[in-house]
Amino acid sequence: MRRRVLVVDDHPSFRRFATRLLQSGGFEVVGEAEDGASALAAARRLQPELVLLDVLLPDMSGLAVAEALARDSHHPRVLLVSSRSASELGAALEESPAAGFLTKSELTAEALAAFADGAP
Amino acid sequence: VRAVRLGVWAAGAALCTAVLVGTIRGHVVAAYFVGNALSTSTGEVFVVPHSQAYAGYLVALVTITLGVLVWERRPDSRTGILLVAFPLAGVLADPIVFAGSRFAVTIGLAGAWLGAVIAAHLILSYPTGRFTSQLDRGFVAVGYGFALVSAVPFLLFFDPRTPHYPWFPECYSCALPLTHVAWHDVTGVRHVLNGVGVALIVLYTALLLRKIVRAVPVARSVALPLAVVAFLAAARFATLLGLRLVAPSSNVSWNSAWDWSGTFVTLAISLTLAAGMLWGGAGRGAVADLVVALERTPPGSVRAALARALGDPSLELGLWLPERRAYVDREGRPLELPAANSGRAVTVLGPADAPVAALVHDPALLERPRLLQAAGAAARLALENERLHAELRLQLDEVRASRARIVTAGDEERRRLERDLHDGAQQRLLSLGLALQLARAEVGPGANGAATLLGEAEAELAAALEELRELAQGIHPAVLTEHGLGPALKTLAARSPLPVEITHVPDQRLPAPVEAAAYFVVSEALANVAKHAHASAADVSVTCEDGSLIVEVEDDGVGGAEPRTGSGLAGLADRVHALDGWLTIDSAGDHGTRLHAGLPYAVAAER
Numbered sequence: 231m232r233r234r235v236l237v238v239d240d241h242p243s244f245r246r247f248a249t250r251l252l253q254s255g256g257f258e259v260v261g262e263a264e265d266g267a268s269a270l271a272a273a274r275r276l277q278p279e280l281v282l283l284d285v286l287l288p289d290m291s292g293l294a295v296a297e298a299l300a301r302d303s304h305h306p307r308v309l310l311v312s313s314r315s316a317s318e319l320g321a322a323l324e325e326s327p328a329a330g331f332l333t334k335s336e337l338t339a340e341a342l343a344a345f346a347d348g349a350p
Numbered sequence: 351v352r353a354v355r356l357g358v359w360a361a362g363a364a365l366c367t368a369v370l371v372g373t374i375r376g377h378v379v380a381a382y383f384v385g386n387a388l389s390t391s392t393g394e395v396f397v398v399p400h401s402q403a404y405a406g407y408l409v410a411l412v413t414i415t416l417g418v419l420v421w422e423r424r425p426d427s428r429t430g431i432l433l434v435a436f437p438l439a440g441v442l443a444d445p446i447v448f449a450g451s452r453f454a455v456t457i458g459l460a461g462a463w464l465g466a467v468i469a470a471h472l473i474l475s476y477p478t479g480r481f482t483s484q485l486d487r488g489f490v491a492v493g494y495g496f497a498l499v500s501a502v503p504f505l506l507f508f509d510p511r512t513p514h515y516p517w518f519p520e521c522y523s524c525a526l527p528l529t530h531v532a533w534h535d536v537t538g539v540r541h542v543l544n545g546v547g548v549a550l551i552v553l554y555t556a557l558l559l560r561k562i563v564r565a566v567p568v569a570r571s572v573a574l575p576l577a578v579v580a581f582l583a584a585a586r587f588a589t590l591l592g593l594r595l596v597a598p599s600s601n602v603s604w605n606s607a608w609d610w611s612g613t614f615v616t617l618a619i620s621l622t623l624a625a626g627m628l629w630g631g632a633g634r635g636a637v638a639d640l641v642v643a644l645e646r647t648p649p650g651s652v653r654a655a656l657a658r659a660l661g662d663p664s665l666e667l668g669l670w671l672p673e674r675r676a677y678v679d680r681e682g683r684p685l686e687l688p689a690a691n692s693g694r695a696v697t698v699l700g701p702a703d704a705p706v707a708a709l710v711h712d713p714a715l716l717e718r719p720r721l722l723q724a725a726g727a728a729a730r731l732a733l734e735n736e737r738l739h740a741e742l743r744l745q746l747d748e749v750r751a752s753r754a755r756i757v758t759a760g761d762e763e764r765r766r767l768e769r770d771l772h773d774g775a776q777q778r779l780l781s782l783g784l785a786l787q788l789a790r791a792e793v794g795p796g797a798n799g800a801a802t803l804l805g806e807a808e809a810e811l812a813a814a815l816e817e818l819r820e821l822a823q824g825i826h827p828a829v830l831t832e833h834g835l836g837p838a839l840k841t842l843a844a845r846s847p848l849p850v851e852i853t854h855v856p857d858q859r860l861p862a863p864v865e866a867a868a869y870f871v872v873s874e875a876l877a878n879v880a881k882h883a884h885a886s887a888a889d890v891s892v893t894c895e896d897g898s899l900i901v902e903v904e905d906d907g908v909g910g911a912e913p914r915t916g917s918g919l920a921g922l923a924d925r926v927h928a929l930d931g932w933l934t935i936d937s938a939g940d941h942g943t944r945l946h947a948g949l950p951y952a953v954a955a956e957r
Contacts, residue, residue, distance in 0.1 A: 243778065247785050251787060251788055254788060314772075314819075314829070317829075318828060318841055319833075320832075320837030320840070334780040334783075335780060339791065
């Protein structure tokens with residue numbers, strides 16, 4: 231069965247290509263969101279299994295979105311992505327309940343498949 | 351205004367003359383019963399000796415003349431007007447010449463106490479004519495009220511032909527007051543009023559003592575001669591009222607020596623008062639001391655020297671800055687000159703169109719105009735010097751502030767550039783990477799080497815992205831803005847080619863310019879260590895001490911670093927100095943290099 235994914239990023243072109251990449255990797259992209267508030271609403275409505283979540287969103291931090299999702303009864307696995315490196319994001323990233331982190335330049339079909347299969 | 355003054359003087363002089371003529375021509379017998387009841391005497395018929403009539407006339411005339419002169423010379427002070435009013439009130443309240451006129455008798459009865467209250471007003475408000483204390487103001491207000499109220503029983507019931515004064519001869523030509531209602535014995539009322547009068551005099555004496563004790567030295571020296579005379583007058587008046595209370599029939603006031611003493615006290619009051627205001631002492635001794643003191647006065651202490659010389663510790667000094675057209679204090683802070691009637695006086699030193707300084711002082715100093723001028727002239731050079739100091743300090747402060755603003759604005763611009771790169775080019779390139787990845791997957795492995803080409807393009811793009819990321823990081827580290835100095839220094843340490851240990855970093859966030867400066871100091875220092883020091887390791891420590899952020903970077907390399915002009919370190923030193931900080935580099939010998947910088951953050955937070 232195809233895994234249901236929500237894509238959250240404020241850059242439309244990134245969302246478009248990420249969606250295509252996910253689809254080509256066998257995922258079902260059930261929705262897209264461009265900021266934290268709509269991401270939370272969409273996650274509650276669509277109940278995806280995975281959320282591809284940008285760390286830097288216009289209204290709130292992706293880390294805060296990940297924390298809110300972790301508190302939800304239906305808590306999807308969250309893959310944080312950012313154009314910044316893990317060291318630049320500091321300790322907050324290490325403490326995040328998200329299941330994994332990738333820089334955007336590391337985002338490949340293979341890495342997504344590995345994450346979906348349970349690797350960090 | 352001058353015509354008004356002349357008119358007042360002429361009217362006063364005419365009234366005094368009329369009184370003199372009346373007195374000498376002997377309308378005394380009839381008139382004196384009125385005077386008796388009012389203030390000065392009890393007892394028998396009394397004919398004023400001519401010598402005393404002339405003396406009284408002269409004293410009144412001199413006092414009115416002095417009052418008009420003071421009014422003319424010192425229009426800002428009310429003392430002149432009060433000085434004119436003082437003898438006029440006395441003349442009106444003593445209608446010795448017009449005993450047959452009901453109008454004059456009415457005025458005389460109504461104003462019986464007025465002269466005494468005006469004298470108290472004059473003395474308590476001397477030399478400005480304005481009260482410095484609410485208590486004084488209240489006392490004089492009560493005094494005027496008492497003067498009016500105490501006249502009422504006499505205006506209603508007094509009759510000079512009263513049988514209640516058995517020792518009075520008949521007085522057929524005396525007039526009744528216009529307001530006369532009935533004929534009663536007012537002796538008891540008069541005793542009560544005299545008692546209140548004695549109490550008021552005691553209170554007045556206490557207020558006068560308080561005024562003298564609380565005055566600044568110059569005000570005391572101005573007011574003291576007058577105060578001595580005023581005490582004498584009060585004592586004389588109190589004795590008279592007291593005697594009337596305890597021994598109503600004693601006839602001390604018939605004693606001609608007693609009467610002469612009254613004339614002299616009045617003259618002394620007006621003379622000491624006018625002398626203080628018209629002929630202020632030069633205070634040459636004080637100015638000589640000032641000249642000597644200024645020799646040894648360090649910059650910034652001219653105010654203290656002037657305050658000592660002028661005897662006014664409350665003296666404030668305003669230095670005129672011609673470019674700003676404003677006064678400042680010696681620290682360069684703007685100084686507003688007090689408004690008129692604020693209880694402070696201002697003397698501007700130097701020409702009116704190009705003043706050097708302004709002295710804000712106790713109004714009593716205006717009674718020493720020559721001392722003020724002489725002290726101002728003596729201090730001119732020192733003040734000129736002080737003014738240059740203040741101007742320089744002000745300019746230095748402004749340069750410092752603008753330098754800090756330039757650094758802050760530069761940081762802001764770098765932050766914006768970094769954000770633009772991150773949000774713009776970097777995101778597009780990342781999307782492009784994904785697109786290339788998708789294209790490679792679409793093309794598949796065997797399409798004329800297209801997949802290989804796309805793979806190479808992806809690698810090239812990844813390299814470009816990495817360079818762009820480093821460029822953005824170098825322009826301004828986003829981690830610093832978002833997470834503070836600790837995480838930012840950790841990324842620096844992680845990127846450094848040699849091991850870097852961060853021993854201390856403060857947890858709290860500090861003003862952005864301070865964090866940025868500390869970050870760039872460490873960044874540049876670590877870059878230098880990697881490039882030139884041949885070191886095996888470096889230590890970084892950042893601590894907060896007494897409101898300053900102390901940054902230390904040490905290595906175990908060969909030393910020899912120095913902040914040459916144009917080098918990265920020199921630029922850093924400028925950045926640090928712009929925030930009022932300091933930066934030293936100890937790189938002598940073979941103990942490696944130790945960079946030490948301090949950045950005050952309390953000051954930066956205020957900007």
